[in-house]
Amino acid sequence: MPVLTRDEAVARAALLQADRYQVELDLTTGHETFGSTTLIHFTARAAGDTFVELKPAELRAVTLDGEPLDPGLLVDNRLALRLTEGAHELRVEAVMRYSRTGEGMHRFTDPTDGETYVYSQLFMEDVQRLFAAFDQPDLKSVFELTVTAPEGWTVLANGITERGADGRWTAAPTPPISTYLVAVAAGPWHSVRTEHAGLPFGIHCRRSLAPYLDADAEEILDVTRRCFDRYHEKFSEPYPFDSYDQAFVPEFNAGAMENPGLVTFRDEFVYRSAVTVTERQTRAMVIAHEMAHMWFGDLVTLKWWDDIWLNESFAEYMGYQTINECTDRYPDTWVDFGVVRKAWGYDADQRPSTHPVAPDPEAVPDTAAALLNFDGISYAKGASALRQLVAWMGEKEFLAGINTHFARHKFGNATLADFLDSLASATERDVHGWAAAWLRTTGVDTLAPAYDPAAGTLTVERTGTRPHRIAVGVYDRDLADPEQLTLRTRITTDVPGGPGESGGVPLPGPRPALVVLNDGDYSYAKVRLDAESWETAVRSLSGIPEPITRAVVWNAARDMVRDGELAPTAYLDAARAQLPHERDLALVQGVLGFAAGQIADRCLAPADRPAALALLTDLTRDLIRRTEDGSDPGLRLTAVRHFIDAADRPGTLQGWLAEGEVPGGPELDPELRWRVLARLAVLGAVDEDTIAAELARDPSATGEQGAARCRAALPDPAAKKAAWERLFGGGEDLSNYLFTATAQGFWQPEQAELVREYVPRFYPDATELAARRGAAIADAAGRYAFPVHAVDTDALALGERHLAEAELLPALRRKLIDQLDDLRRALRVRSGGR
Template sequence: MPSLLRSEAQTRADLVSVDHTHVVLDLTGAGDHFRSTTTITFSGRPGSSTFVDFKGAELLGATLNGSELDPDSWTDGRLPLPKLAAQNTLVLVGLMAYSSDGEGLHRHVDPADHQTYLYAMSFLDAAPRWFGCFDQPDLKSSYTFDITAPADWTVLGNGPSERVGEGRWRITPSRPLSSYYVTLVAGPYASLYDQHDGIPLGIHVRASLAESLAAEAADIFHVTKASFDYFHRVFGVRYPFGEYHQAFVPDFNAGAMENPGCVTFRDSYIFRAAATTSERGTRAGTIAHEMAHMWFGDLVTMRWWDDLWLNESFAEYMSHRACTESTDYPLWVEFGILRKDWGSVADQAPSTHPVAGNGSADAQSALNDFDGISYAKGAAVLRQLVGYLGDETFFAGLNAYFTEHAFGNAEFADLISAWTRAGARDLGRWAASWLQTAGLDTLTAVPDLQQIRIARVPPRQAPADRTHAISVAGLDSTGAELFRTPVLVSGAETTIALPAPAYVVVPDAGDETWAKIRFGAEGWSRVGPLLPGIADDATRVVVYNSIRDGVRNAELAPAEALQIILESVPSEPHDIVVRDLLTFAQTELAGPYCPPAIRASRRRAVHQTAREILDGSGPGSDRQLAAFRIAVRSSDDPQLLRDWLASRQLPPKLSLDPELTWSLVSRLSLLTGEEALIDEALRADPSAAAHTHAARARASLPTEQAKAAAFELLMRPSEASAYTVYATARGFFEPSQSDLTAPYVDRYFAEIVDTAKFRTGWALGRAALLSFPFSAADESTLKLAEETLRNDDLAAPLRRSLVDGTDELRRAVTSLLKFG
């Protein structure tokens, strides 16, 4: 189906204004389809023509102003609407298909109790898969939903849900909505309720997760309430959508979706096993992120997808501030070590793009730009902006923006105007250099006699004149900080006085800008060994990110990076940093950036470090749990894994839970090929999460039969859920099985193109990227990847995944050719 063009959206918005949309759904049938009737009242330009979006399985009937529309005219998800009147009534009756890919109206049957659960995901262009609509962000509508469903279900949506009869509900959102964040949640969900500051609150999960919800609800409610208080205070505009439900739903593709009044989250955030404080902090950040969208995106919605950053960058930035300033979860270390690394990889790929003003000729190209640039880079840039404007001007401008454009649509220029009226100056230049250009500058600070020279090198492909507000720190030979100096870096070189002789100078020591950081001629060999002695969290994160970036740019030998990481992480106090760096060491430094012949020895080194941390961790601590997980994943010792699986020789106060058990079963079956271990674990734990673990474990089995079955699932149509496909993709090209999977490298590139015939959107791109043969990092694989990209007929999500996968592969091959 063609993706909506921006030009088409502009034309339709000039012709049409939507008054009301009434959706009637019958969810009582037992088959794979449901009946959807949509009545849209709208004004139009008399005599003009347009189209409505409808992506059902069958169009059963359609009338415009009482006249039948030709069902044969419905093609490619569009139904033409000829000869509009000034006031129009459109009725669409369709048979719609439940989805299994997390988009449209998704249906999940919980293997734990065989109960059926539904939720709707309408982003980015999936709303027409469950009701007819004018599917573009600037054609907002008021809504009424009438739902027929089993009488014992919970039914939720974007407004209060009123039971109007046996098995019948009416949902009436209080405010106009864009189609992309319209939702429905229906099924025998387990629920807990509370209220705060006059706002009714609800949390909802599958019944099989009710016990886990009970254990997690207090923290979720606490973060929710604290975030509401924070946003009310800084924005000066109250939450405008009435009730606030948070539904943790199965098979969800993203982390969460900001549907007004009814946010949907992936249900892995309801921990069914032991979780660390940093994992709860990540969840807190997601809760605050989605709540920030109630203002950025829902109250004021971008007019078109090229301003997607007005949603995501702001929500990302404000969620980290909200959690750090108002909850028990300070998140700037998490932002630096996880989010900025993600965004940095995206901003150096061939698919990089500016934060704002990407054009987005159609909706699908906007979805392809929904990445670490829209989130992490945008948030980092906003952090720079706030440093320039100050909080008073920043929030005054936002208040004016929210007030002026409430329940409507806006563009970047509207926000710039609001800030300018609040007292900002020269924002056009700032926006041009930071938001409308791609790539990262490289900042290098070198002490030179009585001064420090800070060189700024813009990316060659997209030069820009950016000014960086940073701090520069000098360290002695133990890593102790000697001085910290604020500086504005502009032009090719900035020079400041050297406050004291320093062994190493770290630019952006507070991790406050968006740039690649380097340390002069001796580089990482000087700063790397200092990491255990660097007291400041942000400075360590800057150094660690520089190390990872140096590896990916073939500037730092992977073996040297591995040594630095393994020598420094035992003294690292933040578990999230330990986890992320050891994961990088195992999956990249002992994976694509390592010749196959020595991957096992590097993996053993990671395992030994994890065991060292494990042995030195407090019994029952988060650090112990994080280290144990890494030790399991990196172990090549079946007997050790068997002992742990039998609860023998476990670390003190650590007991096995379902997730740890699956980690052990997955690793042990990978090493031994014992599929019976997977079957036995599934009998003991029949949950949805267990089935996902089992799919990955089966794909990782070291047998020809297992690989053949997994490849068939990846490359052929099936009834398997998207989560099963993703898990299979993750387990297929296991770095330790390069000989076994070698025959499938050619087949991947030959057959992945045809998956666009039966997958679309998120599922198509995600499955392709997760199954990309990174572990086969050599010139022949790179040649196959480049040849595949010459195909002009690649579907957009597939092309984006192949572009990014090929770039990562090329970086690994370049490093191997240089360093071996």
Template sequence: MPVLTREEAQSRARLLDVHHYTVDLDLTRGDALFGSTTTIRFTARHAGATFLELKPATLHHATLDGHPLDPATLQDNRLPLTLTPGEHELRVETDMRYSHTGEGMHRFTDPADGLAYVYTQMFMDDVQRVFAAFDQPDLKARYDATVTAPPEWTVLGNTVATRVGPPAEGRWQLATSQPLSTYFVAFAAGPWHSVRTEHAGIPFALHCRRSLAPHLDADADEILDITRRCFDRFHEIFDEPYPFDSYDQAFVPEFNAGAMENPGLVTFRDEYVFRSAVTATERQTRGVVIAHEMAHMWFGDLVTLQWWDDIWLNESFAEFMGYHVLAGATAFTGCWTEFGTDRKPWGYDADQRPSTHPVAPAPGDVLDTASALQNFDGISYAKGASALRQLVAWLGEKDFLAGINDHFTRHRFGNATLADFVDSLARHTDRDIHAWADIWLRTSGVDTLTAVTGEAEGYWHLTVDQAGNRPHRIAVGAYDRDPADPARLVLRDRFELDVPQGDTVKVLPGHRPDLVLLNDGDLTYTKIRLDPASWTTTLTALSAVPDPLSRAVLWNAARDMVRDGELAPTAFLEAARTHLPQETDSAIAEGVLPFARTHIADRYLHPADRPQALATLTDLCHDLLDRTRTRSGDSTHGLRLTAVRTLVDSATTPGTLRAWLDAGTVPDGPALDPDLRWRILARLAVLGATTPADIDAELARDPSATGQEGAARCRAALPDPAAKETAWRTLYDGDQLSNYLFTATARGFWQPEHHDLCRPYRDRWFTDAPALATRRGPALAAAAAGPGFPHPYVDQDTLTLGETCLRDATPTPALRRHLADQLADLRRALTVRSAHTAAGA
């Protein structure tokens, strides 16, 4: 279907003033189709031609001001309209298709109990899959909605939903909404399990499918406590009160994103209803997502971007405020460490690929919705949030919040641009915020700050060399070995430095510290390089750095050096082997171990070196388990669980895994819950140490949706030609898999251990994946080019195949972007391997 261009959106916005939608949905027509009737009241400012978007199974009727329109004129999901000046009413009656890809109106049947659920995901241009609309963010309108559903269902929406009429009719009425952009309209319906309460006079509720009810009930107090605390903190820092009439949080199945900020009805992927053991960091991450989506009620929902070039106005702010508010309002005071070890690397990686872009692309750079969709990445989220954290450090929180509140007041229930926001900030500071925005938000790439130190005559000095040109307000930590315990480091001094505006040479009394750490506290977005003496200290004493956030900065520096070919992957592994067993913060272990296991062992090292890398990781994790055996607390539990997961994924023989599975526990814990059992069975499948009958038995034990995904992954992971062919046909020859089952199957399929067995499928990917993306759309394109990409083949042939595909196969925009990023990562892996080989030689 054609995508909406910026020019088309601007033209339509000049023509139309949209006032009101009345949407009526009928969810009782079976499991394939639902009824959708839409009435739109709007004004044409002058005579002109435009179009309405809709993607129906059948267009039954369309009338403009009571006059019928010809359904045959609907082409490429656009219904043309010729308008006279003045008021108009457009009515459209359709049947729509349910989706199984998380787009539009997604329908899911829970294999645990056979109950069905539906929910909408309208972002970015999928409202036309649910009801007819003028689908662009700057045509806001109020909404009234009615929904007919099976009588045992509950209906949720952006506003308070009330059952009307006899219960057997299943009729629901939603209160009139505030002005909303089309992509924020939301519905969810099904036999939900709900936990309801009230806070500050507003109804709050949590919802999940019934099979997850015990798990939601177990965590409801924690989720609601975080929700209340964040809600109250936002009211402390924002002048504008919460702008909607209710706050529902629905945990929905097979959701493509982490969550979606629909006003009054936030939808989350229901993996956040934990059915198995999780780490404290994973609970913290759920808290961050809760805070992030609540921030969107102001950043995005109250004040919305005008066009998709300003998605950072939504996502960067919600990302920053999510961490900022969670750290200040809840017990998760250390969440910035997780941001440093997990989110920032996402931004750094994206910013060093050819597909990089500014946080805020220049006007005109985002020409249509297809190109805009590609910008929802680590730059718009992690880099943008990092830039805002740096802005607060540079500007001061008081002036930052004053500018934000001014922005809300000036654009309440309207749309805004980067220029509008910068203007609001500029009214509350003497600093040149326009110049800051130009250099930080309009340019791409990562700066590098390098420390150069020396000492003479009782003084030590620091020079900061900068590759790049952004201004940075950083803290510098000076650490010494503790004379009483040389294995410990103590902070001698921490001072702030402006680079490059301030003095980039700092002279201080005393001897040179053992460790000089730039960006201590992680307040800016940059790669750092240590002076040689500090790097030597890091290799021997990283775990002795007292602050977890400082340790996170050092681990990121080591990670960057590996990726840039400056540090041998084996050296990173040795540092992990030395220091992770002493680690006390699970967020660091959860950042370092997956990088070592996936990127280093599977991609950056030559296959001949992989067994030794897996052995090193196995020894590391056993040591971590030994050292945490007598400890207690949430962090210790998280460290043990992270170690067990890595041990499972690194096993090269089945004996230990089989013993754990038979015993139902790891010695001294943790016990094997369903997720750990599936993880072990998947690794046994890779090793050829399980059978289809074992997989079927485990599925009988856990017939949940997650169990179905675990079984799909295990079957695809079997080292059997027939199993691989069946999995491939399921992935690419049929269109029945949901997005989650596709992802699970793809994750099982590609394994380094099956390099020769799967090589023919490596070649087939470059013809079959483009065809799939064309048939099934962006969500499945992302899955095919993410976990579905043939990662084990780190070689020039794979790179050549990918470049040929980009050049000749005309992949869809979504697949093109994801494939280009995969090839960029492949080139980097080849470069790292080459540098490592040269160093070894």
């Protein structure tokens, strides 16, 4: 199946202009397919040959300017067109397939009540799964959508929809938008509607989730209104669409999608079970992120996919910053960004697959290559770079440049050069030089302190090439409580530090107990602690006054483990000593996540894993005891979750399950019950009858996923064989979510011997699956079905050989490159960094 190349897109954009699409969809034709009729009004600037994209189940009829074309002209996903200069009308009638992979038009039947929902996800090149289109971002057009839906359904789209006769819904025409941003969601939605700033706002979910959406509706709408108002304070261009709907949809692959006027979110954001304040904060940040796209991404859109970072980095930065500014409902969002998102960026930037935040256009020759760049670099590193840019040039100047950009390119397309020109108009600083250093380079700089006690100065030693504007935090022990630290001073400095780069930062007074580079976390760099500062951190990390500083220190420890400079057990010892006193939930979650998922499961040899799990069990038990008074339910919930995951004996968990609660709380809601059952399945303490009974108790979509995860985790050869067949066998294809749940359950460190025979089978089976089912399942297979527990040289050699010899779908190849690099790193850590 050919993918669109950049050269083809440039040629087609030069040849034609897409004026207007009239799209009719019929969702009443059955469970497998739907009807799609498209009339494209476009203008050819000259005579020439081109093509329109379409991936139909059946192409029924095509006419160009009223003359029929041979449907046989459709080869793979391209219908060839021979054009004369002037205006044209292309009409395409087709039957299209519903998807179960979250691509195109995804169809889902809710096992709770049997209701069916469909929604579109057209990102990158999937509009052709819905209707015929000139599918590239710089051929913007007006879209007029009509949808015939079953009785009792509501149709949502980019514009306000109205129901007419015979179940036909008509959406208001859109302003000029890109093809990948067209959206439709249809089904018997439960909706909460309101109005704000003269516009209709709505939030929507499946009927079975109605009580949970209603419980959080005011919080979601309050965040939405606050973000909307804050963006109107920041941006001079008003919100450019006629309404703002947010639909929480099932089996969604991403966190959300910025369709103008109809943002789609994964419906796990409608919480069925207890969650922490940081999880609510994440939902709020995603709401803010997607709303930022209404301006940067939808109003002004990239010209080609090399500039996808302009969409995602901007929205990522604005999402975190705006939630911090417009509500005091949540903690400091930048702490969570520091321990979760930046770690994602740092990891991606140190792999062989790294790429610049803004790659050269030639490095993104087609859509298949572009799809690989939706990673921690385009999101987290890019947002970090923008945060550094704002610190460097000033927020007032940054926003002035952004508003110039919107005014110059509204309802059009723009490039990195356009963006930099807009910023340059608002500052005397060399933003083009900044971009060359930050956006066109790869890798992570490392900053290390060198203290000269005789001179009373600190020199920042940098490995790398980028300039950094950072704060240096200088801390002393509190005289009243030596376990606490107090800030002596915070010094802002530039790295390089000045002419000749020979000067140091003056630190008058006695040797500080702790020196923290990049205090405040405004730059993107790995930092190191000197020996005395590390000794202080081990003893008093939780005594550092500000959580963002503690995040920087914990990240330094994390990076030192990954780079073989700190023993994994030393990190665990620091966690054991400091987390019982930690006050910030995002930090507790981040440290426990790394300790369990990376150190216990990968960085330590199998013989050392039981001791690591015992330490985590003791640590989380302490946190549970600390919260017995009900003072911190989020911390207690986090501790309970990690206690469950680390349990190496079934007794306590079986007792909780029998009682239906943890003594002193919380109650075992569906999320916790399935979590307990999954761990008991790994330990061989449940059977199929127990899993089936729990599924009967919770016959929801998440219940089905929980049961699939548990069944795949059972330490039984027959269960493993059945799970592998469901994943790769080619019978009834699992939906994207059921595939992921089954894959998550299959590999367990405790069951290494049981599943050893499947390690070599993974590579050919995943390769065939990816070729058969496409990019979304290829990504899921590489992410979740990879044998991450198999940390040995034989597993590495096996993967390297397959990577060198096999013909792989690009999405799977990228995932395997990353997984094998992580495997090499784990082997180096196990060998003491050698």
